[in-house]
Amino acid sequence: MNHRYILLYKPYRVLCQFQDQEGRSTLKDYVPVPNVYPAGRLDYDSEGLVLLTNDGWLQHRLTDPRYGHPRTYWVQVEGEPNPAALTQLAEGVVIQGYRTRPAVVQVLAQEPSLPPREPPIRYRRSIPTHWLSLTLREGRNRQVRRMTAAVGLPTLRLVRVAIANLQLSGLAPGEWREVLPQERQALWQACGRRPPRLA
Incomplete structure (x- = not known):
């Protein structure tokens, strides 16, 4: 499976999910990438960095309080x-x-x-x-x-x-980017996964 790792600057009054029955703004309005999900929540009335991924292992490591990232x-x-x-x-x-x-x-x-x-x-x-x-x-x-x-x-x-090592800097509200290979390696290491060597 090809894993994706995306950083989003979630704006104020945006739900940290992809659907809402009440018609409020959601991540779908900003990230046109299928099958990625937030690794942790950020409140509707809060702003800032959200990591979206389809890497279930990493999602678990970042959201389970036992790991304390x-x-x-x-x-x-x-x-x-x-x-x-x-x-x-x-x-x-x-x-x-x-x-x-x-x-x-x-x-x-x-x-x-x-x-x-x-x-x-x-x-x-x-x-x-x-x-x-x-x-x-x-x-x-x-x-x-x-x-x-x-x-x-x-x-x-x-x-x-x-x-963890991922930073909001460089993004404006509503903007997103792919996590860089070096950032991904550092994140994996912090979470306890042995990363593959970069080419």
């Missing part, structure tokens, strides 16, 4: 991220009766260079916003939003910028 998000939050909140995010917070795994958290020194979102984030002059980089090794439903809410920092905008 890193996913990095840039998160615009409402409020001031104080040291206590950042420590909580890094060490784990309790959401829905479950303590999240340790995460890597940092405050971004400046707003990241991202395409404007449509519709834009609501602006409230009296309440500051900040951007965090948050790297998780698990992917529960709406986890980032629930984590930041639990420490008093509601999420306003959420963009996934990396899955």
